[in-house]
Amino acid sequence: MTTPTAGTGTQSIDRAADLVARVVRAESPVTFTELAGASGLARSTTSRLLAALERADLLARDDHGRWSAGALFDHYATRRSDDGHLVETADSTMRSLGDLTGETVNLGVARRGTVVQVAQVDSAYFLGSRDWVGTDVAAHCSALGKVLFAHGALPVPSGRLDALTPQSVTTGAALEAQLPSIRQDGFATTVDELEPGLTGVAAPVRHHGAVVAALGISGPTSRLAEDLRSTGALVAAHARALSARLDHHPQEGAA
Template structure:
């Protein structure tokens, strides 16, 4: 088998990305934060350069530079970008004082940067003094475009896995109690070439779904639909399978969704350990034999670890969920 080396992200790829908020916007803020860290600085450079530099807001380079080495515009944009990331990653909306303490900026400089961000809808200062993500961020977080950055980041890895295995490779996210597949690279064979993009499937009978269950998503309530004779239909058997998936670092669904269809999946994690997405390898049982499943699982986990590292996740002890327990397949 032609074992191509996995893709490597260059030095321009952001290393710190998102943080889950403990609020109803967890999923969209995850995706928004990923999008921001991949494309946000270029956006800020375009939107803020005139406001901060050309609009007379900065009277001298001494006000925004700690040293004379970086250009004034670059330093101003970097500081505005750092402020916005701090606001996005804060579990509770920070106050002006919190931002000043964390950034070390002078009050006048911080006030000018926040005013510029606020004029463009990137932050919102409320009456109680808290600084929150603004309307432009909220609109983006709730739009379908919030997936674009995640798809672009993972695309080289989907292509690498497809080139090595020849099988169908999918990227999926959790939507409610189902998994939705948002990107795919087709297999090289006639058998098993199905377009899964846009389809939503149950978590209890799919490898992708088990990844999210092992990462902390609640087990489905009520009766579990039997899709095939091998579907796990009891809470106890499903919980045991999810626990095993968490232990080994990847999930397996063998003829549980459709007879003869095998899939294995592994998690993509954000900086705080939350599972924001999952990658899968899918094919017929005639090709995905037990030996190949183990071989492909190693490749899959390696590539998912690389993506997670790009999103700011670092762990030397395998996969762990936010609460510190064993997490995700």
């Protein structure tokens, strides 16, 4: 790994990122001397950056002063484990919803200020939705995202929003104005907002009352847009069933 050579404005960030990468990729905890020598940084600079990274929980020291990945990485790993439990529990519900509708079924969670889809059941139709798993979606244009906004799992953005299509919501205020009806109806819809010709319907998934995910279907507007309310009621019923499964099948080791 070479020492970062970025310009003045980003040099400290690049140097700190280099230190984090060296520690995380190491097979065992790394000493201060090893880090300073491998990075080519002055000892004073290395000390200052390591202290900042420790305060941010990106790195941590053991009893011998050696450096390893910090608590933030543990938190991230725990959340991934939570996703695995959620996906496993949701599988039968998602397949049931897919069998009834024939459409693509998606499960989305809030991550990094947007919605990330963690599981999908493909459409039974030749003309269906693409594979969205692992993709960060523009939450304000997604039915899954609107559900998460409506129930506080995602913070509502302010100011201008990207217009992905002519139908996209373009301001935080306009998005916020939709949220009360989403809460009242029990589901959210998008028609041609994320992609032209794509409609989505989603409902909240809860664990002990808190919204932890959104369950939804997506497919061509030509098939879905005419009967959104009955489709929304069907998706919401499956989301409630999944919520009940989560409450009765807690993750092993969870409180």
